[in-house]
Amino acid sequence: MRSIARTEAGRIAPGVGFAALLAALCVAAVSAAAVGAYTVNVLHLTDTARTILTDVRFPRVVLGLLVGSALGVSGAALQGLFRNPLADPGLIGVSSGASLGAVAFVAIAGGSALALTAFGMPLAALAGGLGVTLAVWRIARVDARVETATLLLAGIALNSIAGAIIGIVTARSDDQQLRTLTFWLMGSLSAATWQLVASAVLPIALGIAALMPMARNLNALALGERDAFHLGLDVERCKNRVVAASALAVGGAVCAVGGIAFVGLIVPHIARMLLGPDHRLVLPASAILGAILLVVADAVARVAIAPAELPVGVVTALVGGPFFLWLLFRSRREVVRA
Amino acid sequence: MLELRGVSVVTTGGRAILSDVDLEIERGALTVVLGPNGAGKTTLLRVMSGEIAPTRGTASLEGSNVRSYGPAALARKRCVLSQSRSVGFAFTAREVVALGRYAYGASDVEGSAKIDEALAVVGALDLRDRPYHLLSGGEAVKVDVARVIAQGSSIALLDEPTNHLDPRVQYDILMLFHELTKAGLTVVAALHDLNHAALFADQLLLMKDGSVVANGAPSEVLSQEMLSRVYDLPCSVARTGSGRPLVIPAYFSSEKGVLDAQCSHSPPEHDVLLVSS
Incomplete structure (x- = not known):
């Protein structure tokens, strides 16, 4: 007899799946706010504890939710667009572009008054991310059509150019700049303030809002661009919108917290394993799963070596790498042995 | 119905793939396009489907230029079975057929019935919950054909639909489209098997080097x-x-x-x- 929670294709029924995901999201958010270097007793809230919660932990959890969902949804949308489960938001150049913008800002505006404002570096990062994505997109554009293969290859080329420039800038940085840069390049939520949340929320919300209605289009693209056109999809418009919206969401995420590895790559896999490949389920599920993963990873980053802190990118990479290997071995079981 | 006038397709490198093709496809008939590899059969179908614009000349569908329709409007008029097909991600057979209803939007009331009907027509109802990527070649082509039928268009363009299939499945697929033409569907199919063409074609186009060298009934063309x-x-x-x-x-x-x-x-x-x- 088959369980009511599972459909015939071995997937979890959508209603059950989303209820579980939302419950897990609440648990993750509340526990992440509860843990940290300072022990908070909810029954006897001191003024210090109250300040730590409202000014440090809450903005940090909210930022984690925002950034995690941005990375999850963009990863799912780009994997759908490229029909490639190895696609990552970084592929279209947005992450390295944002890093380049941030690094350039730190190097140029280093000790100046501008660097002290919370908006300076995020804005430089957002500009860098969108600028490099635009360059990748322009390179791949031939006669009003964007060549998807060229888009990938141009992304790889510009990523490595950006990486090289970042390397040059970091080599010339002083110790203080280097510390800021390293933490930022590995990705960290430690700078979270309500101000930073405010600067990230607009691009992330706009990006996610533009990606969600693309679910049916991404399903059609599963047949490849030619057959998607035969089904009635305006392929070029869909591509432009997915690239632009992903760049906006990921740009908003990276500008606030730096580059965070693996969330955008593994979250869509988990979503598809649970609910199947329909993007109408995968996109929202990836948003929730991305938020859960990042908030939990950040909690781990805060307590693992307390009172010091790990960059959250280290935690996600530590979880993501082995998970990806597991996926690799799992998919191998399906084949007939040679 | 479907008409090509003076259609030429030249690559950006100046190579002519189609040269001055004039033809008219009969409504409710099964038209077979024959010709050696590289004769221009696939390009001809791509022009008919509105996928590529001819360098010169026009392809018109029900009186209007094929390229003047938007993608969704076009998809409701014609469906295409491409030569090579693949499905990214582990969609089930029924989900793949459901993609055929894309052009009808998210609130497609008769969609579900059309999907099951199409699966029944090709005899693939038992495959509905199987993951598409685990199907055999013969099973997969049935699902692809069901997807094309579910699209509900009046013209079907098939690019070598019998490729890589065993003789029985080849026969079944061609017989199915033969029967669908009796129900009013217009079919244009590029084929390689001369005897399939002789058996199933109402109209036969023979192509060589980008030109139609013969156009008529099989008994006239196949000499x-x-x-x-x-x-x-x-x-x-x-x-x-x-x-x-x-x-x-x-x-x-x-x-x-x-x-x-x-x-x-x-x-x-x-x-x-x-x-x-």
Whole structure:
């Protein structure tokens, strides 16, 4: 007899799946706010504890939710667009572009008054991310059509150019700049303030809002661009919108917290394993799963070596790498042995 | 219905793929496009489907330029079975067929019924919950055909639909489209099997080097001279009892079963078989 929670294709029924995901999201958010270097007793809230919660932990959890969902949804949308489960938001150049913008800002505006404002570096990062994505997109554009293969290859080329420039800038940085840069390049939520949340929320919300209605289009693209056109999809418009919206969401995420590895790559896999490949389920599920993963990873980053802190990118990479290997071995079981 | 006037397709490198093609596709008929590899069959179908704009000339569908329709409007008028097909991610067979309803939007009330109907027509109802990527070639093509039927258009463009299939599945697919034409569907299919063409075509287009060299009923087009000229293949053409042509390549009637000694440009002398049915 088959369980009511599972459909015939071995997937979890959508209603059950989303209820579980939302419950897990609440648990993750509340526990992440509860843990940290300072022990908070909810029954006897001191003024210090109250300040730590409202000014440090809450903005940090909210930022984690925002950034995690941005990375999850963009990863799912780009994997759908490229029909490639190895696609990552970084592929279209947005992450390295944002890093380049941030690094350039730190190097140029280093000790100046501008660097002290919370908006300076995020804005430089957002500009860098969108600028490099635009360059990748322009390179791949031939006669009003964007060549998807060229888009990938141009992304790889510009990523490595950006990486090289970042390397040059970091080599010339002083110790203080280097510390800021390293933490930022590995990705960290430690700078979270309500101000930073405010600067990230607009691009992330706009990006996610533009990606969600693309679910049916991404399903059609599963047949490849030619057959998607035969089904009635305006392929070029869909591509432009997915690239632009992903760049906006990921740009908003990276500008606030730096580059965070693996969330955008593994979250869509988990979503598809649970609910199947329909993007109408995968996109929202990836948003929730991305938020859960990042908030939990950040909690781990805060307590693992307390009172010091790990960059959250280290935690996600530590979880993501082995998970990806597991996926690799799992998919191998399906084949007939040679 | 579907009409091509002076259609030429030239690549950016200046290579002509189609040269001045004029033709009219009969409504409710099964039109077969024959021709050697590289003759321009796929490009012809791509022009008909609105996927590429001809360099010169126009393709018109129900009186309007094919390229003047938006993608969704076009998809409700014509469906396409591409030569190579694949599905990214582990969609089930029914989900793949459901993609055929894309052009009808998110609130497609009759969609679900059309999907099951299409699965039933191809005899693939039992495959509905199987992951598409684990299907055999014959099962997958049935699902692809169901997807195309679910699209609900009045013209089907099929690019070598029998590729890589066993003889029974090839026959089933062609028979299915033959029956659908009786119900009013217009079908244009690029094929390689000359005898399938002879058996199923109402109208036959023979192409070579980007031009249509013959256009008519199979019995008119499939002559020994024409096939030798187009395919550079010596063969005999017999007639079945009902008058259908039956093409027999020369290697069947040559003693050693080899072509090497055969003159490749003028057809060799062969006995013409008389087959009764």
